[in-house]
Amino acid sequence: MGVNSSKYQPAGSKNYITPGGHARLKGEFLWLMNKERPEVTAIVSxxxxxxxxxxxxxxxxxxxxLREIDKRIHFLTKRLDIAEIVDPTASREDKTQIFFGATVTFSNQRGKKKTVSIVGVDEIDTTKGYISWISPMARAITKARQGDIVTLHAPDGIKTIEILEVKYQEILMKSFEMTAQ
Incomplete structure (x- = not known):
């Protein structure tokens, strides 16, 4: 998860986030406000x-x-204030079309399968296949359906992928307390 991942988000665009991602950001905010900042303030005093x-x-x-903590608190406050929570498990009419929150399995031209979940910019974790909704991959597959062949403009050329499966399921995020030191 990027420390300042929102710098890649287009100005004026919505801050879409999954419930798990929102809980993680809120957990970090509360940890900084209630634990980290008071401890550092006591040391400085x-x-x-x-x-x-x-x-x-x-x-x-x-x-x-303290300056670093205050900067991060300010950033988190801004991100949480404009967050628009989108629950991938919420009922939707068409579960076959790809939108924010979808978990998509596709195969490349060589038949290699990969699964990605489309999440908010504050939730990116490529090791888990969590890609931002504004990434080139997500933009290429958005609105596609299972069985569609999609063209992806990648840095190393144009590629085609086949959408094998589209699911809307809970996207799990580790809570901040579990990952904080």
């Missing part, structure tokens, strides 16, 4: 009381870390 701040490593590092 203690270090400030130790005299000369110009050569006080705890103070200097603590202030730097």
């Amino acid at each position: 203690w270090a400030a009381g130790n005299g000369d701040r110009s050569e006080n490593g705890d103070y200097i590092y603590g202030k730097k870390r």
Whole structure:
């Protein structure tokens, strides 16, 4: 998941996100506000009381870390404020057409199968096959259906893929608490 993945999102576009992705961002926000920031603030206060701040490593590092935390809190606040939660498991009339939240299995020209899930820009994880809805791959397959042959303009040339399966299922995200150090 990108630290500032929204910089790749077109200006003015919606911040679509799955329920799991929203919970993860909210978990990180709450962890920063209720745990990380208070702990670092306490260290900075203690270090400030130790005299000369110009050569006080705890103070200097603590202030730097507070700036990083505040920047991330600001970013998360903005992303959560404009988030539009889209539940892939919600009933939809046509479950055969590809849209946000779809999990799609396709094969390339050599017959190699791959599965991807279309998620929000704050949820990208290529190791799990989670691709952004604004990625070239997602744009190429959006509105396609099972059995369609789709042309993909990739950096290494034009490729064709065949859509083998379209599913709408829960997209699992690890909670922030589980992945935070």
